[in-house]
């Protein structure tokens with residue numbers, strides 16, 4: 001049974017067709033790069049996967065069950081989404097990292113944070129940093145840490161390395177690839193053609209809201 | 219009441235010439251609000267005259283049932299007006315009515331049971347009028363703030379949702395800001411009482427010949443009761459309405 005199954009999915013907003021008749025499956029353990037021109041509907045596709053929006057036509061099945069049948073909050077814990085513009089809320093970094101714990105009614109786990117900070121090359125002193133004073137790349141990595149404090153089954157990444165330098169990009173790529181080898185399914189939007197081919201086993205190409213191809217690499 | 223003042227009709231008529239000043243300004247400055255000014259003046263006079271007669275009738279009735287019905291009528295009108303500011307929010311009229319009555323009932327109960335005021339029409343009706351109209355203004359401000367915040371802070375809400383949070387923790391920042399915004403006018407006017415404004419009620423009492431010290435006691439009561447009512451009403455309204463910014467799949471709906 002496929003992990004995610006898109007059956008003739010469309011998304012129309014305000015009379016404008018943003019995604020049209022998408023049908024494809026994502027198998028458990030896939031690492032799919034999603035590419036396509038700006039405005040082709042890539043982010044919209046991931047927002048559908050994270051159930052932040054629902055299709056206006058067709059159905060999405062997760063583990064064989066229509067997404068509409070799941071408890072939304074549980075679904076979103078299992079299918080995590082890291083958005084295109086990293087949004088850090090509140091005043092400091094700690095507030096952001098405590099949020100996933102408080103959602104699960106668990107105490108803050110400093111050890112887990114330390115582990116991820118070192119994985120993404122973030123100095124631990126950033127924990128008490130003011131979110132206003134962070135650079136774009138720092139925000140991006142902290143938002144990744146926030147998403148990964150609890151490991152999901154599916155990880156949706158929307159251009160999460162757009163503000164990172166080559167060194168940090170390589171580090172994030174490796175970290176995500178490690179997660180993939182440990183069984184986490186990855187759907188990753190990227191504008192970088194080289195990056196899209198490096199670890200992915202499939203490449204999904206969107207154009208003007210339609211699926212142009214789903215290429216299997218290995 | 220000692221030395222109470224009365225206004226005779228001639229002086230009231232002379233005072234009405236003040237309206238001509240505003241009409242002249244509107245005309246000479248091409249503000250284009252002459253018609254609106256005339257309408258508002260006529261409405262004010264007609265409404266007040268009718269209310270004057272009704273109040274005189276009801277004060278004479280001294281029927282608690284009738285007083286209560288009148289309060290409900292006032293609360294409904296206030297709810298109707300406040301809900302115009304929350305257009306698009308589902309069940310907004312019901313929510314506003316509920317919020318206004320909760321705030322009013324709680325505050326009035328404290329005032330009545332403590333013996334500060336009696337459940338007599340001539341005390342209850344003017345006091346409730348103040349309470350209800352203040353809640354109405356507070357709710358209008360709350361709704362406006364919530365609608366614009368759910369639009370402008372969409373990313374914040376959706377980020378929290380995608381971290382697996384329920385709709386309340388995802389909206390709590392917006393809810394708190396809306397309650398705060400709803401209360402600010404009341405808090406600000408409490409802060410400047412006596413410095414910037416001698417409030418209407420106190421002015422009225424003093425004009426009617428009550429000693430300023432006595433009038434101040436009433437004003438203090440009024441200030442406290444307005445603070446309590448606006449906070450209760452804003453709280454109830456925001457907590458009842460934030461859900462309507464989401465659909466049953468816990469997805470944020472955007473109002474146009």
Ligand SMILES: Nc1ncnc2c1ncn2[C@@H]1O[C@H](COP(=O)(O)OP(=O)(O)OP(=O)(O)O)[C@@H](O)[C@H]1O
Nearest residue numbers: 013014018036037038039040041042043044045084
């Ligand atoms: N909330 C919305 N309301 C109306 N239109 C929207 C909304 N979100 C996206 N769109 C439109 O849908 C289309 C696809 O947007 P989407 O963000 O999915 O594109 P994208 O492929 O992620 O682009 P980019 O590479 O620039 O991030 C665009 O034309 C966009 O204007």
Ligand SMILES: [Mg+2]
Nearest residue numbers: 042043044084
């Ligand atoms: Mg995008």
